[in-house]
Amino acid sequence: MKNTLHKLFLFTLVCLFVVPVSAQSRKERKILYNSQYNYEIEPVGVGQDGTKVFKVWGYGKDVGAAVMNAKEAAVAACIFKGLPGGEGSAPTPAICSQPNAEVTHADYFEKFFEVGGKYLQFIALTTDGDPSGEDRLKIKKGYKVAIYVQVMYDSLRKQLEADGIARRLDAGF
Numbered sequence: 785m786k787n788t789l790h791k792l793f794l795f796t797l798v799c800l801f802v803v804p805v806s807a808q809s810r811k812e813r814k815i816l817y818n819s820q821y822n823y824e825i826e827p828v829g830v831g832q833d834g835t836k837v838f839k840v841w842g843y844g845k846d847v848g849a850a851v852m853n854a855k856e857a858a859v860a861a862c863i864f865k866g867l868p869g870g871e872g873s874a875p876t877p878a879i880c881s882q883p884n885a886e887v888t889h890a891d892y893f894e895k896f897f898e899v900g901g902k903y904l905q906f907i908a909l910t911t912d913g914d915p916s917g918e919d920r921l922k923i924k925k926g927y928k929v930a931i932y933v934q935v936m937y938d939s940l941r942k943q944l945e946a947d948g949i950a951r952r953l954d955a956g957f
Contacts, residue, residue, distance in 0.1 A: 803872045823861040824930075826872030834938035835908060836867055836876060845926040847914050852899075858933045859903040862940060863950075879941050889949050906943070909934040 824841035831837035840861070842854025864886060866878040878879060880886075886893055895904050911932045912921070919930040944950035 821858050825861055827868055831934050834939045835934050837934045839930050839932050841928060843928050847927050847929055850927045850929040851931055853905055854931045856897055858935055859906055862935050862937055862938045879944055906936045906940040908936050
């Protein structure tokens with residue numbers, strides 16, 4: 785009996801120390817923006833000069849949160865990953881071509897992508913209404929929704945260049 789209680793006590797102590805060590809802060813847990821698995825993007829068509837139009841998927845506990853996540857993913861994909869080419873068009877390269885830009889400029893991007901942050905200025909047009917049909921899926925932990933979005937790509941590039949985050953296209957090698 786004493787041996788069983790002793791083992792139970794040790795197990796409890798181990799759990800108390802291991803669980804907090806493995807837990808991470810919100811900032812550490814956040815998935816890096818340049819992860820190749822973060823974005824589900826489908827080219828849609830050609831937008832006005834200086835813009836990119838595509839369909840992007842987002843995730844959230846409710847539909848509204850999933851729509852906001854999709855908007856964030858749309859801008860982040862333009863910055864960190866680039867966009868796939870559509871029918872008859874070439875892929876669009878990422879604005880930040882330097883490796884680990886999201887880590888190097890973590891403070892900038894934390895503020896840029898905060899709730900109601902500056903990234904929303906570069907979304908020209910979206911289908912904000914509650915998606916339905918195949919664009920709205922109920923998943924285990926909430927919703928997965930797709931919206932059509934138009935990102936002001938050239939304006940986004942100019943802003944990041946002005947802020948010293950992205951290299952200018954005429955900067956050379």
